[in-house]
Amino acid sequence: MFKSPLTGNLGESYAGGRSATAIRMAGYGAIVIRGSSETPIYLAVHGDKVYFRDASGIWGMRSSYTVGRIIRELEPGAGFRTIMRIGKAGEQLVSYACVITETYRHFGRLGLGAVFGSKKLKALVISGKHSIKVPDSRVYREVYDKIFDLAIKSPLMKKYHDLGTAYNVTPLNELKALPSLNLKQTSLEEAVNISGETLAENYLGRRVACIHCPVACIHLASLREPYEREPYFYKTTMVSYDYEPLYALGSMLGVTNTIGWLKLMDEVEVQGLDAISVGVVLAWATEAYEKGLITDRETMDIKLKWGDYNAYIEAVRRIVAQPNEFYASLARGVEYAASKYGWLDFALSFGGNEMPGYHTGLATYITYLTGSRHSHLDSAGYSLDEKNIKAGRRQAPNEMAEALFKEESWRQILSSLVVCLFARGIYTSSTVIESLKAAGFSSKFELTEESLARVGVEILKYKYMFKIREGFNYKNLRIPKRILETPTPLGLLNEEEIRETINIFFKFLR
Amino acid sequence: MVYRLAVIDVERCVGCELCMFACSRRFGEGGLAKSAIAVRSIGGVERGFIVIVCRACSDPPCAKVCIVNALMIRKGGGVVLNQYKCIGCGRCIDACPVKAVFWNSEINKPNICVHCGYCAKYCPHEVLKLEKVV
Structure with a gap:
């Protein structure tokens, strides 16, 4: 729970991964962070010990992935710890910056990343291996087994294990309920390219589970890209995909090139932004640019165009860097940007929060x-x-x-x-x-x-x-x-x- | 019949850690304090997981370094811990090359796998199996 820098009101965010279990295993019901630090720090909570570690050496780092890799090497608790961290977006106080946990899950919505950033808190690591006593072991095991069986046999188990939440792209597109091109449309002919089926058949590299869940709905695509100047030299990036980012960075922006979508998604992860909000913000900006309401002067010569993922990747970087007033406005959400530049009619936010898919x-x-x-x-x-x-x-x-x-x-x-x-x-x-x-x-x-x-x-x-x-x-x-x-x-x-x-x-x- | 817990296909592991929780639940409690199995990523979940279980060595190095003979050779491989003899020195941890001796910091004694296979029953992805040892 926090006060949202995006809506100026109640902030609350949930994430998969290991955070909840790690807090409990460390012996706590909740962790409250008050005040802020003068210099960048990260917090490590290992059982009953709390460490304030200097984070000035990792502040300003380009990629959130790297921050995770460094802390992973520095801290104990591999396998049962949680590492919540922010990217540059959080440091730069983008109102919808997220907190990333376990590399591929997010406290995505309402700007918790900016709250961390304002506290100069780069990361929060938590681990522990407590035992939890129960009044009657037999009853405990019986109830556990019942829930375990329900989870294993539930139809969701198959649906979300096989295709993940990306499963939803196809039915929503067929239903004409998939917001596309800033909701000018509700389906796209090429939506199949960003569907759960296409991604699973051609790109799925690994499935991962949140702790203590058999479903393993987290789907990671393996993106293999050749280096332009060096033959037979490739880099392989794992990119996590889910329904909401497929909508916000995909159908909403007309990005139906699968590789293009994966690259855009990856950049959003590198920067540490909420994928839903940044997608909706860019969709508004694209329509405003299309209508000539904003021009190259505002975008600093980025030609925002439906489907042009390279332009969007550059725009995402500028939203974080905020080189001019326009990008600084986009960094405060679509409600703010549209209030300032006009055209609230097609600014898709509700209560100040950008719309889901x-x-x-x-x-x-x-x-x-x-x-x-x-x-x-x-x-x-x-x-x-x-x-x-x-x-x-x-x-x-x-x-x-x-x-x-x-x-x-x-x-x-x-x-x-x-x-x-x-x-x-x-x-x-x-x-x-x-x-x-x-x-x-x-x-x-x-x-x-x-x-x-x-x-x-x-x-x-x-x-x-x-x-x-x-x-x-x-x-x-x-x-x-x-x-x-x-x-x-x-x-x-x-x-x-x-x-x-x-x-x-x-x-x-x- | 003697059994041994085996990791049959680590590539199928999704890191849910149901096995780790099962191991402590075997003792009728929640949490992870008593778990004798561990799952962790290979430097990031995108690269997959390592599942650490006792190999049930026929000539276990952990037993060799136990100065109070608290680790007795188990029939079919591995060791059985006598908690009353154990003084909690932790030498067994250092001796195990696969790091399958775990530590219960609540009682300062090692967690030693007894190869019961309770964890395998809760592995939904066919990573773990209880195998017969001849």
């Missing part, structure tokens, strides 16, 4: 607008839309608002327990209660389905109390015109219906 219908936008983080994962409206599409119905606003409120409330419990949201089907409230009892929490908390549901609502209300304190007012939520002009699979959206559903949603929060 679903133009599925009304529910997904209600999620972006009402979600406490303005993230698609707050209440998964896209999933509700997909159900409505299958059922061929338009859901009434009150029914939709209630369903999304219930979902976001329940997700407070899952997120507090650091349950991966892919596993939400496994962690039903009865399984959660069973697990908490097995872990010895029954004497500390009232564990019933009702009490969990109530706590979920309470957490959500606390988050909104913070948001309101920091100036949030749902009546001021901006709805970009573009989303009303491009049809969803459930037809055109209208602003009245969106406002009505938002109003109902916020009644539940009172």
Whole structure:
């Protein structure tokens, strides 16, 4: 949790990898970082020991990969530690800089990287090997086995093990719900080139799992590039790919050249940026440039053009370096840039956060607008839309608002327990209660389905109390015109219906 | 019948570490304090993983350096730890060339694999297998 430099409001971000387990194994429930350092440092927490290490020698390093490699050699705990680090984007305080963990997972959204940067905190390493005592070993093993079986047999296991989240590109493109070219379109003919199938068949080099998860949804593409001047000399880079970056740096920018997409993705990793935000920012800039609203003077002669990944790679570098006012504005997010240069109508952010990759219908936008983080994962409206599409119905606003409120409330419990949201089907409230009892929490908390549901609502209300304190007012939520002009699979959206559903949603929060 | 834990295809390892957690769970607890198996990357997860398990040596170097005879030769290879004899000197760790002697810092004694195969049951990717030793 943090205050987001992107939205100026509630910041909250989750990542895969090993961070959550490492914190627990080091013997903690949470780590709080207060204040800031005068000189660059990194923190190492090994069990009950905390070390403040000088990071001035790795500050300003070009690639976030290198930072990871260096710290990996310096610190103990290989195999069970987490190394959270920032790239140059975080140092340069780009409002949507991310924190990278275990090289290929990210605290991506809302600018945690800039928060680290502002503290001069280059990295946070955590390791430990504690034991965790349980009240009844037999019960603990039984509950464990039950969850293990559910995970192994779940259909998600196959889907996300085989193709990873990139699986979603093809169905969303076919559904005409894949935001493309700054949402001027909802599908691309060449989307197949950036689909999970194409990537798995031609580029998949390795699958990796987050700690303690059998699924291994992390997919790494192997990009083999020849050196131009030297025959038979190649470099091979491993690039992690997932649905959201395929949307934001792919369909949204018209980058459907597979190798081009991989190169652009790699640069975003090198710099340490949130792929979703930077993709949406560049999509706005491209459309503004296309319309002549911004010119070569602003872009410093970079010709932003749909599909031109080389131009985008250079633009990404400049967003981080901020050589002029225009790039410095892009570094503060699309809401800021469009407020300054105009053309908010096609600046696709909600509550100040750049839009995720679903133009599925009304529910997904209600999620972006009402979600406490303005993230698609707050209440998964896209999933509700997909159900409505299958059922061929338009859901009434009150029914939709209630369903999304219930979902976001329940997700407070899952997120507090650091349950991966892919596993939400496994962690039903009865399984959660069973697990908490097995872990010895029954004497500390009232564990019933009702009490969990109530706590979920309470957490959500606390988050909104913070948001309101920091100036949030749902009546001021901006709805970009573009989303009303491009049809969803459930037809055109209208602003009245969106406002009505938002109003109902916020009644539940009172 | 005597068994030995073997890594049959390390290329299939995804680094989920379910085996490490299984090993400590065998003792009826969570966490990693008692694990006698380790997984780590080969200098970055993009290069794959190393899975470190006891090889069940027929002439185990760890036993040779134990000054209190706490490590007894196991039938079929490897050693059995007598915790009561062990004084926690840690010489066995240095003696093992594959670094398969792990340390429980909560009790200051080594974690020695007993080749029970509990971890292999939780490996969903066919990396580990309990093999018969003649």
